[in-house]
Amino acid sequence: MHVQISAPGANKVQLDISAVKYDLIKDDKGVWIGESAPQDEGFHYYQLWIDGAAVPDPGSLYYYGASRWGSGIEIPAKDQDFYALKNVPHGQVRELIYFSKSNNNNRRCFVYTPPGYDKDSQKHFPVLYLQHGGGEDETGWSRQGRANFIMDNLIAEGKAKPIIIVMDNGTWRMPDRASGAKPGECPAGPWPPKGWADGFTKTMLEDIIPMIDANYRTLADQKHRAMAGLSMGGMQTRVITVDNPDVFSYVGIFSGGSISIEDIKDARGFKENVKLIFVSYGSRELENRRTGFGGDPKENTEKLKDAGIKTHFYISPQTAHEWQSWRRSLHEFAPLLFKD
Amino acid sequence: MHVQISAPGANKVQLDISAVKYDLIKDDKGVWIGESAPQDEGFHYYQLWIDGAAVPDPGSLYYYGASRWGSGIEIPAKDQDFYALKNVPHGQVRELIYFSKSNNNNRRCFVYTPPGYDKDSQKHFPVLYLQHGGGEDETGWSRQGRANFIMDNLIAEGKAKPIIIVMDNGTWRMPDRASGAKPGECPAGPWPPKGWADGFTKTMLEDIIPMIDANYRTLADQKHRAMAGLSMGGMQTRVITVDNPDVFSYVGIFSGGSISIEDIKDARGFKENVKLIFVSYGSRELENRRTGFGGDPKENTEKLKDAGIKTHFYISPQTAHEWQSWRRSLHEFAPLLFKD
Numbered sequence: 173m174h175v176q177i178s179a180p181g182a183n184k185v186q187l188d189i190s191a192v193k194y195d196l197i198k199d200d201k202g203v204w205i206g207e208s209a210p211q212d213e214g215f216h217y218y219q220l221w222i223d224g225a226a227v228p229d230p231g232s233l234y235y236y237g238a239s240r241w242g243s244g245i246e247i248p249a250k251d252q253d254f255y256a257l258k259n260v261p262h263g264q265v266r267e268l269i270y271f272s273k274s275n276n277n278n279r280r281c282f283v284y285t286p287p288g289y290d291k292d293s294q295k296h297f298p299v300l301y302l303q304h305g306g307g308e309d310e311t312g313w314s315r316q317g318r319a320n321f322i323m324d325n326l327i328a329e330g331k332a333k334p335i336i337i338v339m340d341n342g343t344w345r346m347p348d349r350a351s352g353a354k355p356g357e358c359p360a361g362p363w364p365p366k367g368w369a370d371g372f373t374k375t376m377l378e379d380i381i382p383m384i385d386a387n388y389r390t391l392a393d394q395k396h397r398a399m400a401g402l403s404m405g406g407m408q409t410r411v412i413t414v415d416n417p418d419v420f421s422y423v424g425i426f427s428g429g430s431i432s433i434e435d436i437k438d439a440r441g442f443k444e445n446v447k448l449i450f451v452s453y454g455s456r457e458l459e460n461r462r463t464g465f466g467g468d469p470k471e472n473t474e475k476l477k478d479a480g481i482k483t484h485f486y487i488s489p490q491t492a493h494e495w496q497s498w499r500r501s502l503h504e505f506a507p508l509l510f511k512d
Numbered sequence: 513m514h515v516q517i518s519a520p521g522a523n524k525v526q527l528d529i530s531a532v533k534y535d536l537i538k539d540d541k542g543v544w545i546g547e548s549a550p551q552d553e554g555f556h557y558y559q560l561w562i563d564g565a566a567v568p569d570p571g572s573l574y575y576y577g578a579s580r581w582g583s584g585i586e587i588p589a590k591d592q593d594f595y596a597l598k599n600v601p602h603g604q605v606r607e608l609i610y611f612s613k614s615n616n617n618n619r620r621c622f623v624y625t626p627p628g629y630d631k632d633s634q635k636h637f638p639v640l641y642l643q644h645g646g647g648e649d650e651t652g653w654s655r656q657g658r659a660n661f662i663m664d665n666l667i668a669e670g671k672a673k674p675i676i677i678v679m680d681n682g683t684w685r686m687p688d689r690a691s692g693a694k695p696g697e698c699p700a701g702p703w704p705p706k707g708w709a710d711g712f713t714k715t716m717l718e719d720i721i722p723m724i725d726a727n728y729r730t731l732a733d734q735k736h737r738a739m740a741g742l743s744m745g746g747m748q749t750r751v752i753t754v755d756n757p758d759v760f761s762y763v764g765i766f767s768g769g770s771i772s773i774e775d776i777k778d779a780r781g782f783k784e785n786v787k788l789i790f791v792s793y794g795s796r797e798l799e800n801r802r803t804g805f806g807g808d809p810k811e812n813t814e815k816l817k818d819a820g821i822k823t824h825f826y827i828s829p830q831t832a833h834e835w836q837s838w839r840r841s842l843h844e845f846a847p848l849l850f851k852d
Contacts, residue, residue, distance in 0.1 A: 179565030183521055202564060220567070224542060225519030227560070227567040234574045234581050241574050257618055262609040267654075269602040278597055290727060293633035314607075387630060 173218070173245050175229060176205040182223050189218035189245070212456075213249030214496025215316050217242055235316050239307045244316065249496060253325075254503050255318040260328035261287035265314045268387075272379040275371075279341065281310050281380065283388065284320050286327055286334035296389045298396035298510045299336045300422075301376065302502075303405025310341040316495045322503050332506040335398075336388055340380050342401070342408050344371045369411040376412060377419065394445060398509055400424025402498040410435070410466075417442040422509050424450040426501040427457060427493050430469035433479060443481055449473065450505045452486040454497035462493065484508060513558070513585050514547040515569060522563050529558035529585070552796075553589030554836025555656050557582055575656050579647045584656065589836060593665075594843050595658040600668035601627035605654045608727075612719040619681065621650050621720065623728065624660050626667055626674035636729045638736035638850045639676045640762075641716065642842075643745025650681040656835045662843050672846040676728055680720050682741070682748050684711045709751040716752060717759065734785060738849055740764025742838040750775070750806075757782040762849050764790040766841040767797060767833050770809035773819060783821055789813065790845045792826040794837035802833060824848060 175187045180202025186193040189208050196206035217237045219226050228234060232243035263286045272279045286297065302319065304312035313319040319337060326332035385392040399420045401409040406428015413423045414435050423446060425431070430451045436442045451473045453463060463469050470485055477483045486504045488497040515527045520542025526533045529548050536546035557577045559566050568574060572583035603626045612619045626637065642659065644652035653659040659677060666672035725732040739760045741749040746768015753763045754775050763786060765771070770791045776782045791813045793803060803809050810825055817823045826844045828837040 177565055177567075179563050181523055181563035182565060183523070183563070185565075219570075222562045222565050222567065223519050223521035223523070225517055225522060225525075225562050225567075225570075227517075227562065227565075227570050230559075230565075230567050230580060230582070232581075234568075240570060241572075242570070257609065259611050259618065265607040267605040267607075269597065271599050278599065 173211060173216075173247065174205075174207040175218075175220070176203055177220060177222075177229065177231070178203045179222055184221075184223055186221040187218065188221055188226070189216055193221065211245075211247050212491050212494060212496060213247050213252075214491065214494060214499065216245050216247065216494065218245055219243055236309045236311050237307055237316070251500070255322050255499050256325070257321055258325060258328075260324055262324050263287050263289065263320055263327075263334075265320050270379070270383045272375060274374050274378045279375075279379070281338060281340035282314055283384070284314070284323060284337040284339070285388070286336065287324065288334065289336075289389075293389070296391045297334060297336045298398070299338060299384060299388075299390050300398040300400060300506075300509065301338045301340070301380070301420075303342045303399075303401030303408055304339070305401075305403035305405055305428075306343075309343060310339050313337075313339045317499055317502065319502055322499060323506060326503065326506055333510050335506075335509065336384070336390060338380065338384055340376075342372050342405055344369070364407060369408050372408055373412050373415070377416065381419070394418055394421050395447075396421075396510060398422035398424065400426065400450070400502070400505060401428060402426040402501070403428045403493065413446070414439050414442065417445050421445060421447045422450070423448065424452075424501070424505045426452050426498045426505075427454060429463070429466045430472040431476065432467055432472045433475050435466075436476075443479070446481065448482045448484060448508055449476055450484045450486070450501075450508065452488065452497070452501040452504065454488045454491035454493060456490070456492040457497075458487065460492075513551055513556075513587065514545075515558075515560070516543055516545040517560060517562075517569065517571070518543045519562055524561075524563055526561040527558065528561055528566070529556055533561065551585075551587050552831050552834060552836060553587050553592075554831065554834060554839065556585050556587065556834065558585055559583055576649045576651050577647055577656070591840070595662050595839050596665070597661055598665060598668075600664055602664050603627050603629065603660055603667075605660050610719070610723045612715060614714050614718045619715075619719070621678060621680035622654055623679070623724070624654070624663060624677040625728070626676070627664065628674065629676075629729075633729075636731045637674060637676045638738070639678060639724060639728075639730050640738040640740060640846075640849065641678045641680070641720070641760075643682045643739075643741030643748055644679070645741075645743035645745055645768075646683075649683060650679050653677075653679045657839055657842065659842060662839060663846060666843065666846055673850050675846075675849065676724070676730060678720065678724055680716075682712050682745055684709070704747060709748050712748055713752050713755070717756065721759070734758055734761050735787075736761070736850060738762035738764065740766065740790070740842070740845060741768060742766040742841070743768050743833065753786070754779050754782065757785050761785060761787045762790070763788065764792075764841070764845045765809075766792050766838045766845075767794060769803070769806045770812040771816065772807055772812045773815050775806075776816075783819070786821065788822050788824060788848055789816055790824045790826070790841075790848065792828065792837070792841040792844065794828045794831035794833060796830070796832040797837075798827060800832075 185204040196204035229243040235244040406425035488500040525544040536544035569583040575584040746765035
């Protein structure tokens, strides 16, 4: 990507993208100019360094990632049509404030309602609970992810059913007692530590789902409820769906591990009731074996298939642990939902 | 306000707020620290200067103002309770994409639906069209303005009726032919030049209002339609409502001029049909006579009153041309709406 910024008094200015810093060159008007190596297609976070200060690019749009609002860049992609804003019927992305009893505070989530939701007040819809990654928040899937445009386009083409998508905040402080670690220390033993998802699980089951079922025209049963997430959100999806096969019937794990036979051997009713386990990765993650915890995702998923569970394994070509992998994953996953 | 940023290699770092730059001091760890003079209560845009580069503060939230996303700070206010997030029933802020025929493109607006909107599918609501200022966009009123929390709280206290609020983008390139100026030149004659609001007027009347009436349960008549705006949005409100007294019945102009007797002398049906003209300013704007165009706003408004038109003139104490004036203006204006 190309970048430029006026900083006539600066000694050193760098572009920082995909974990590499590129020196910019100052022109005779004090404008620093430069570019990075070619980037993967799709969305990337980046920042500038000006004399040792890490700052956003004032010329960019801002996205929540790395636990703060920062710059993002969209690299044109050969397949960008599937997440483009087009002149098709559009759903709405609704910002919702609700009171969480289990946390005793106000929380925010975003809810995608499909095109036509407000037209027929008798119609009810299935729901996908869709989670962001670590350091991101409830804005990620509609901003970086363009989940609303992906769904609008799939629905317009007749490739996916109209569904409600709930995007809440899964960021959770590690429970000290569960992890056994002192504050600031990494806990010993397998990662993630047992209990790490308890807080969000409780919020999902006791607050989010009942609030959504009370306020939207949902089909409020296991058959019509899906959960998916990317990275940390995929790990949360695994824990929550394996522990609650009576709540969710479709499971999507994007760059966030997989489900093994061992995971579900004690999960009563899982095999009978869960309709699909979808697992995906960017191709570069698999090449570099950056596949997270819990064993080889492809092998795990094949074993589930051999055991009679419906699975779908997807590899996003030429992408790494990044939003283009997850946009494509949603685009592959959504058409498979609620077909049974 | 206090600010700090790590920039060990920088020569000069400044905080830039309310049109004043304050030098920061570097500590022995390379962190630049400093503070501004005390600021008015409420919301302020600000930025940092690092060796000549104007950048957002990486530790802040971002807001759209000055035609770009930049940092904002909230100075605690004695009256902040009226725009606080409280545990009351909340409306929703919905992000809407719609196709504009008059512009032949996709546009975005935000729509506040009041608490309970989805509960009773038979109930219809009045609508306030609420516009941002110059250099801002359709995100301003729900982010900087906290219009949704102001309304949630007023409705919870029984002080305002539940209404729909539509927040669209009024930014418009000056029409060259209308202004008579060459690109880049200021047009001669009175400001704003005739015709400057034609583009947004057409979009409001031909696209936005019909789209809202088609997609929401509105009371779709003049009696139940209001328009208000701040600064540039107030000037647009004046032009659009004076030209269309058959469309809007309540008018709010916040720090954006006023309506004079001369403005409406040819506007047939205005006096009979328009229910309220609300005009407001921050007290510091009046002290400094920064009241925009078209004569003294208080005198103008008193003359309207003398002519038998219902008016309300409000002064926000100890604030200037800034969001705290406009939050308070909405808080004063909303309870007066749709009482007849």
